[in-house]
């Protein structure tokens with residue numbers, strides 16, 4: 001065979017860097033970054049370079065396994081079976097469920113990159129019970145941003161460090177968008193940019209920040225509200241941007257007696273343009289001193305004031321209400337909550353505001369806005385932000401992220417040079433138009449789901465509930481408990497299914513998620529639930545299917561284990577229908593192609609779904625006669641279209657019969673070949689005039705409609721004031737003409753669905769004795785490992801084989817805990833023994849550790865005395881999925897898991 005070099009896409013983490021895999025005699029000898037790949041430009045990290053060890057991991061699963069007759073779940077006692085037997089078992093079981101009650105089958109997946117396919121399979125099956133990891137990762141980041149600016153960070157948008165002068169990073173360690181962000185940061189710093197990191201811990205990117213601002217976990221909302229306060233109080237907001245591109249000038253009805261209280265006033269005689277996203281709201285015009293339809297030519301709205309419409313309705317500009325709201329959030333108030341001195345908060349706000357105002361960028365790019373105004377240049381206010389799970393993973397995170405998106409908007413940085421920029425297919429409408437079914441009738445035997453399993457509610461009518469307001473989904477997503485749970489609540493599934501609340505499941509299929517260990521709160525209880533039987537002697541979750549490439553803590557509980565391939569052994573697609581790798585200047589997608597044959601009998605999960613879809617005769621996978629439609633996954637990817645003849649498939653590049661079309665076109669049988677010849681990447685550069693101000697850019701909107709990235713061409717005003725949230729609040733107050741929440745949830749909805757951002761301490765903090773448990777405890781994903789994936793990787797284990805609890809020396813010594821000593825860390829839910837490590841890089845009120853280094857004995861193919869068992873630990877043992885009062889430890893708006901809200905004390909051991 002000799003030596004050869006093959007090109008594919010890394011998947012040692014989710015960043016999707018291009019790699020070149022060097023093989024000798026069919027074995028991987030070396031992996032390097034692909035210098036021709038537009039994302040990582042040849043850069044590779046420790047994880048990426050260590051992919052070679054994944055192939056020889058002792059934890060590889062290589063055959064389908066069935067739990068041995070009589071063996072207990074969790075014991076890990078299996079017998080090998082053939083794929084034919086496995087498929088026959090699944091076909092019979094799932095076929096019977098689909099023919100009777102499809103919601104008894106649930107498919108939940110971890111950090112996979114094929115949600116367009118897994119979601120399609122679930123929808124075709126007819127179950128509402130589908131979601132990926134987002135609900136326990138960063139759904140607050142996605143929802144808080146998308147419900148405010150129509151886009152979000154990472155796959156959907158990011159900081160334009162090429163042109164930014166000031167970069168502020170909040171709650172981000174070294175994880176999302178790793179190599180591309182490192183490359184951008186190093187250039188930004190070399191070009192003289194100033195980098196401020198706001199984080200309880202100074203690790204990862206923060207280590208190279210010019211200024212580290214330590215903050216107490218879960219209090220970012222207080223800081224951001226105070227920054228908004230200062231920006232308005234110091235007159236540093238971009239008035240023109242706020243007036244034209246946000247709903248700040250639109251008039252809000254202020255009449256508590258009115259059924260439309262808190263909604264935007266409209267001119268009912270004016271053309272709404274698009275009833276789904278109406279455009280007949282009102283401004284109070286400064287020139288004519290009267291109400292006019294928003295964006296009337298030559299009009300300019302008052303941002304402050306109190307007005308009365310001709311019919312006597314009292315109204316105020318949304319910006320006035322925002323200013324009133326943040327008026328109470330002073331720097332002194334925030335200092336007491338965040339631990340950041342008031343003077344620092346004022347200085348930060350001033351620096352942001354002055355940089356945005358005085359260092360403007362003008363790019364000589366002509367563009368036309370959605371109202372027909374022609375602009376000769378694109379303006380940029382060069383302050384960029386980036387934030388991730390540190391802001392999101394709190395039960396107050398949605399409103400925190402709203403406060404961040406509003407700050408970015410007040411500074412005039414949305415989709416502008418040097419600020420935040422969208423990535424295709426974003427921006428989306430607010431909210432996006434995808435919807436779930438709205439009641440149990442959307443779930444029918446032998447029928448695809450009557451909507452998507454995950455959607456974007458715009459009002460109570462979009463919730464997925466029955467006539468009494470009870471949830472239809474097993475995770476209670478899109479119910480009154482978590483109305484905007486746009487990524488589902490995977491962390492609730494096992495607990496809810498075990499309780500039979502709202503109903504029991506029959507079969508739970510888990511792909512690539514370690515739900516019996518580090519991906520679940522309440523680890524011990526969840527493991528017990530997986531092994532628990534009802535009075536009839538049957539397991540409470542009757543059938544558990546786990547598909548994974550490695551033997552994890554979770555596989556031990558499976559009834560059926562399906563061995564997946566590694567990323568080097570399969571085809572894969574990072575699709576624009578899902579989470580693409582687009583860059584600011586245009587849509588991009590990418591693929592993986594196998595560089596090695598599958599090990600043993602491993603089969604890609606993609607192939608499992610195509611096979612099951614065909615056997616179960618799910619409409620998308622069979623022809624009109626019910627015969628199998630696709631040979632395999634690569635064939636499916638090439639030939640599947642979102643609708644017959646739509647010209648839209650999973651891959652956007654080299655479409656059309658001869659491969660000459662982009663984004664839209666007939667299937668091309670040679671598509672995989674074209675990707676393979678082009679570093680596995682397709683990149684489409686948009687015309688320069690389409691690259692900025694996309695929320696309001698007529699040229700971009702028309703193009704995006706032509707290529708079907710967008711359904712509507714309407715402008716997407718930033719929602720400083722969220723009318724969507726107000727609709728739910730009105731329902732909770734009994735003033736909405738349609739659905740209302742059950743009484744027990746009315747106050748919760750009324751409180752948290754505030755149309756303006758507000759601060760409240762995380763739910764768990766409110767339910768903790770802070771005298772007894774004064775310290776915040778958080779985790780970070782290590783640089784050298786991706787969650788639990790790499791504890792079987794011989795090279796990466798040399799970097800981390802156990803973890804410490806990092807503690808500020810002052811805090812540690814106050815408890816008599818020496819550097820390196822064994823100690824206890826204890827919450828109201830449990831305690832765990834660990835080793836403490838003194839660190840000045842953590843603020844004194846916080847302790848932290850790396851996520852998922854500690855392992856359960858016997859897992860991951862590790863030796864019985866492995867350090868991961870004997871010295872490592874996971875913090876999950878201290879975290880509960882429930883709070884007193886039986887509510888989930890999740891954000892009441894989105895259902896985001898409150899991972900970072902636990903409070904602890906430390907004791908010597």
Ligand code: SF4
Pocket residue numbers: 010011012013014015016017040043044045046047048049178179
């Ligand atoms: S950042 Fe992630 S995708 Fe990129 S090389 Fe490292 S592990 Fe691979």
